[in-house]
Amino acid sequence: MINSLKNDGGCVVDLSAKVAKLSADITCSMIFGKKYMDEDLDKRGFKGILQEAVHLAATPNLGDFFPFLGVIDLQGITRKLKELSKVFDGFLEKIIDEHEQSRDQKQSKDLVDTMLDIMHSGETEFQFDRTNIKAILIDMLVAAIDTSATSVVWTVTELLRHPHVMKKLQKELEEVVGLERMVKESDLEKLNYLDMVVKEGMRLHSVVPVTQREAMEDCVVDGYHIRKGSRIMINHYAIQRDPNVWPEPEKFLPERFVGSSIDIRGRDFELLPFSSGRRSCPAIPLGITVVRLMLAQLVHCFDLELPKGMQPCDLDVDEHFGIVTCKENHLMVVPKYRLNQ
Numbered sequence: 001m002i003n004s005l006k007n008d009g010g011c012v013v014d015l016s017a018k019v020a021k022l023s024a025d026i027t028c029s030m031i032f033g034k035k036y037m038d039e040d041l042d043k044r045g046f047k048g049i050l051q052e053a054v055h056l057a058a059t060p061n062l063g064d065f066f067p068f069l070g071v072i073d074l075q076g077i078t079r080k081l082k083e084l085s086k087v088f089d090g091f092l093e094k095i096i097d098e099h100e101q102s103r104d105q106k107q108s109k110d111l112v113d114t115m116l117d118i119m120h121s122g123e124t125e126f127q128f129d130r131t132n133i134k135a136i137l138i139d140m141l142v143a144a145i146d147t148s149a150t151s152v153v154w155t156v157t158e159l160l161r162h163p164h165v166m167k168k169l170q171k172e173l174e175e176v177v178g179l180e181r182m183v184k185e186s187d188l189e190k191l192n193y194l195d196m197v198v199k200e201g202m203r204l205h206s207v208v209p210v211t212q213r214e215a216m217e218d219c220v221v222d223g224y225h226i227r228k229g230s231r232i233m234i235n236h237y238a239i240q241r242d243p244n245v246w247p248e249p250e251k252f253l254p255e256r257f258v259g260s261s262i263d264i265r266g267r268d269f270e271l272l273p274f275s276s277g278r279r280s281c282p283a284i285p286l287g288i289t290v291v292r293l294m295l296a297q298l299v300h301c302f303d304l305e306l307p308k309g310m311q312p313c314d315l316d317v318d319e320h321f322g323i324v325t326c327k328e329n330h331l332m333v334v335p336k337y338r339l340n341q
């Protein structure tokens with residue numbers, strides 16, 4: 001991404017698209033052991049088709065509320081989802097076949113190889129076949145790509161709207177990393193202001209705005225009686241902007257975390273970008289590292305400017321509601337390379 005942005009230097013670039021591509025590449029390399037081209041999945045491309053699936057899954061389906069309408073599929077949601085599921089199925093079958101063919105010659109294993117080893121061992125106490133492998137892979141793809149990319153895009157948007165925060169972050173990066181090289185993963189633990197910026201970005205823009213739970217038994221929470229089997233919606237967006245907890249909640253103020261022990265790993269209930277409990281995001285350390293590293297690299301390598309004639313206050317923060325709430329309009333910037341190497 002850095003090289004591609006360097007080549008685009010001085011031109012207006014669609015940063016949302018670049019970050020989404022990087023996130024898809026990182027995720028595919030991690031899960032499948034290699035990057036896949038957009039067209040390997042479908043002519044709509046990786047990002048396009050994943051977004052369509054996530055959007056459809058978040059669309060209220062009349063058939064869920066009035067079962068007799070489910071048969072008619074008035075909104076066409078079931079038909080479209082079935083069509084998408086065929087595309088994903090074909091893609092994942094191809095990947096599993098490729099891994100099956102090269103299993104014996106491989107030195108290092110990726111996630112698919114590991115799951116195939118488990119499947120072939122026959123030692124699991126539960127059913128584990130190709131269908132389970134495909135379900136896990138799709139879960140990982142959907143859960144990893146959009147969340148990480150969206151977090152980065154929202155935080156860069158806020159940095160562009162608050163140039164003094166951007167400057168302060170760049171200064172920290174200059175002091176810790178210098179201008180002679182790029183950021184390394186090992187630098188991250190020394191970047192305290194970056195940590196606050198990421199937390200504040202995730203607080204203000206809850207990438208997953210709502211999660212759900214089902215009560216396993218009758219219980220009382222904060223005086224409210226909840227019956228067994230009730231579906232509970234947890235509104236992370238509202239919690240993270242609650243004025244009773246967060247002073248000036250609508251403002252982007254990374255400094256609010258100075259001297260604060262509030263963390264984003266599910267322990268502090270006022271800030272739950274990865275949710276909490278047994279069903280919280282299983283990839284919290286990975287998600288945090290990927291977001292911090294992508295953000296640090298972008299801000300360290302480039303002065304990101306707004307397209308000509310645009311002021312920080314003109315930059316919109318319109319949201320596109322979905323399972324993952326991304327920016328409604330793509331973030332366009334002019335990157336100017338700033339390292340000496």
Ligand code: HEM
Nearest residue numbers: 143144147148151208211273274275279280281282283287
């Ligand atoms: C900034 C990045 C990320 C954020 C904000 C995020 C957030 C979340 C949230 C809120 C949930 C729902 C948990 C619940 O219902 O309580 C979730 C689930 C999940 N996440 Fe993440 N996530 C991120 C990155 C990742 C990455 C990189 C991966 C995998 C490589 C991943 C894998 C998963 C999986 C597999 C689930 C489903 C867990 C289940 O079904 O119980 N996430 N994530």
